[in-house]
Amino acid sequence: MKYILLMQFQVAGWEGGNLTNWKPEEIKANGDFLRSLNKDLADAGELVAVEGLGGPGQLKVVRAQANGTIAITDGPFPEAKEFLAGYWIVDVPSAERAYEIAGRLSAIPGPGGKPSNLPIEVQPIMRHCGDL
Amino acid sequence: MGESDPITLEALLRDLGPAVLGALMRRFGDFASAEDAVQEALLSAALQWRADGLPDHPRGWLIQVAVRRLTDQWRSDLARREREAVYFAENRVVEKAPVPMDRAGEAAQDDMLILLFMCCHPAIDSPSAIALTLRAVGGLTTAEIANAFLLPVATMAQRIGRAKQKIKDSAIPFVLPNEKEKAERLGSVLHVLYLIFNEGYASSVGPHLQRSDLAWEAIRLAREVHKLLPENCEVAGLLALMLLTDARRKARTGPEGELVSLADQDRSLWDQELIAEGLAIISAALTKGAVGPFQLQAAIAAVHDEAAQAADTDWPQILALYRLLKGMLDSPMVALNHAIAAAMVHGPVVGLDLVAKLDLPGCLAGHYRLDAVRAHFHEMANNDLLAKEHYLRAAARTSSAPERDYLHRRVSRLLIKREKPEGRSPKR
Numbered sequence: 001m002k003y004i005l006l007m008q009f010q011v012a013g014w015e016g017g018n019l020t021n022w023k024p025e026e027i028k029a030n031g032d033f034l035r036s037l038n039k040d041l042a043d044a045g046e047l048v049a050v051e052g053l054g055g056p057g058q059l060k061v062v063r064a065q066a067n068g069t070i071a072i073t074d075g076p077f078p079e080a081k082e083f084l085a086g087y088w089i090v091d092v093p094s095a096e097r098a099y100e101i102a103g104r105l106s107a108i109p110g111p112g113g114k115p116s117n118l119p120i121e122v123q124p125i126m127r128h129c130g131d132l
Numbered sequence: 133m134g135e136s137d138p139i140t141l142e143a144l145l146r147d148l149g150p151a152v153l154g155a156l157m158r159r160f161g162d163f164a165s166a167e168d169a170v171q172e173a174l175l176s177a178a179l180q181w182r183a184d185g186l187p188d189h190p191r192g193w194l195i196q197v198a199v200r201r202l203t204d205q206w207r208s209d210l211a212r213r214e215r216e217a218v219y220f221a222e223n224r225v226v227e228k229a230p231v232p233m234d235r236a237g238e239a240a241q242d243d244m245l246i247l248l249f250m251c252c253h254p255a256i257d258s259p260s261a262i263a264l265t266l267r268a269v270g271g272l273t274t275a276e277i278a279n280a281f282l283l284p285v286a287t288m289a290q291r292i293g294r295a296k297q298k299i300k301d302s303a304i305p306f307v308l309p310n311e312k313e314k315a316e317r318l319g320s321v322l323h324v325l326y327l328i329f330n331e332g333y334a335s336s337v338g339p340h341l342q343r344s345d346l347a348w349e350a351i352r353l354a355r356e357v358h359k360l361l362p363e364n365c366e367v368a369g370l371l372a373l374m375l376l377t378d379a380r381r382k383a384r385t386g387p388e389g390e391l392v393s394l395a396d397q398d399r400s401l402w403d404q405e406l407i408a409e410g411l412a413i414i415s416a417a418l419t420k421g422a423v424g425p426f427q428l429q430a431a432i433a434a435v436h437d438e439a440a441q442a443a444d445t446d447w448p449q450i451l452a453l454y455r456l457l458k459g460m461l462d463s464p465m466v467a468l469n470h471a472i473a474a475a476m477v478h479g480p481v482v483g484l485d486l487v488a489k490l491d492l493p494g495c496l497a498g499h500y501r502l503d504a505v506r507a508h509f510h511e512m513a514n515n516d517l518l519a520k521e522h523y524l525r526a527a528a529r530t531s532s533a534p535e536r537d538y539l540h541r542r543v544s545r546l547l548i549k550r551e552k553p554e555g556r557s558p559k560r
Binding site: 045046093126128 | 263283288291335532536
């Protein structure tokens with residue numbers, strides 16, 4: 001069963017949370033955490049895909065207009081408090097296992113090396129088959 | 133030189149694979165390396181034999197090439213790691229037993245069984261056992277297996293690697309389990325074959341076209357095991373269950389790939405040849421006495437397949453079989469199917485009472501299928517509002533897109549049914 005784990009990041013916290021403001025050891029702890037998590041998932045044969053995304057500075061919102069043109073605006077939706085920082089796709093035997101991975105992911109070390117406790121949105125990926 | 137028709141060639145290679153691997157295992161023991169070497173030998177054969185025709189002794193040819201690959205691999209390992217002394221001290225490259233490598237007949241047949249017992253060892257988790265079985269016994273490449281499961285090749289390779297590591301760590305020997313262990317270990321083998329079948333059946337549409345068609349592969353392996361253990365009734369039961377289920381393949385999806393429930397299937401599309409074969413196998417097994425869960429499930433599938441129309445289904449017979457199965461398997465899904473059969477015989481109220489007992493945490497509470505079954509019962513009882521509510525709840529909970537669409541269609545059917553009398557015929 002495949003699940004997607006979406007790592008949400010505070011828009012307001014991005015400036016302060018941005019790695020450029022971090023101490024080298026904080027960056028290392030964060031990177032080590034991700035490498036170790038990804039390796040564990042790969043070793044377990046559970047990792048399908050993982051990507052980190054560009055962040056609010058590179059994020060555009062594209063919308064088709066009534067007149068047939070498209071509008072492109074910078075940054076996340078103005079009303080959005082959070083944006084998508086990265087995602088994991090895992091293939092695991094149960095939802096509980098997906099939640100367990102998300103729980104570990106949520107505690108990724110942030111500034112000061114403290115667990116960030118980021119919200120991780122977990123959703124099953126719909127299968128294109130059925131069992132009737 | 134002989135036949136080099138691609139389909140015959142492929143079938144031949146896949147039949148020979150386990151025997152060649154068995155020969156290497158008996159001589160060298162190192163499963164992980166032997167398995168890699170055999171895969172490479174099979175690939176070479178596929179290319180070379182297609183071009184040049186079959187060699188005079190295909191099995192001998194494959195063994196020779198595989199041994200060469202294996203020794204090449206060891207040599208490069210040795211050179212790279214400079215561990216020659218360690219290898220020989222550990223006795224790894226020393227011949228295991230003075231057995232001729234190319235044994236035909238009984239020993240070669242045993243190899244396939246031994247390999248299955250190894251790949252499906254209870255110490256190996258199911259996803260890894262499935263992957264390894266398809267590769268080492270089924271002869272599929274890692275890429276084909278990954279493709280069949282819609283996973284990246286690296287993920288599938290990792291699962292195969294894990295399974296091999298487990299075999300090494302647990303020192304699972306290359307021998308048939310003793311009589312005491314045999315029944316339990318065979319249970320794991322049948323379970324893995326059943327999982328492969330289910331994965332394939334649930335995701336397949338239309339006729340068997342691809343070599344990596346998992347349902348067909350599971351049937352092929354079950355046939356082989358049945359040939360090797362013709363007296364085992366559960367093996368026969370599993371094979372019959374697969375055949376009797378797969379017979380409905382063409383009818384279970386509509387033109388857009390949508391699911392068609394058993395009651396609505398066009399039964400003229402059912403494969404009568406597979407049904408006849410499955411019926412013969414299950415009938416023979418059931419007369420032998422030792423009835424097990426796979427035989428009962430096959431018998432249930434047989435009762436469905438024997439009904440020319442859904443209305444002809446012998447539900448009392450199915451109910452009796454589910455009662456027996458429930459006594460053998462403590463599974464909520466069996467209990468749910470039992471409730472369906474009970475509702476078909478005694479009416480939806482009885483069915484609703486039975487499923488209420490399954491609505492418990494740790495059982496089926498929150499499972500979409502419980503809601504879907506409840507919805508059907510309410511529909512049977514003409515309680516359309518409750519039916520609709522449960523269909524929608526099930527649709528919101530399933531993670532299968534075709535199933536969700538099916539459940540939504542049931543809801544729209546209910547709405548149409550209710551509108552019809554007003555729309556079409558004037559009120560009296």
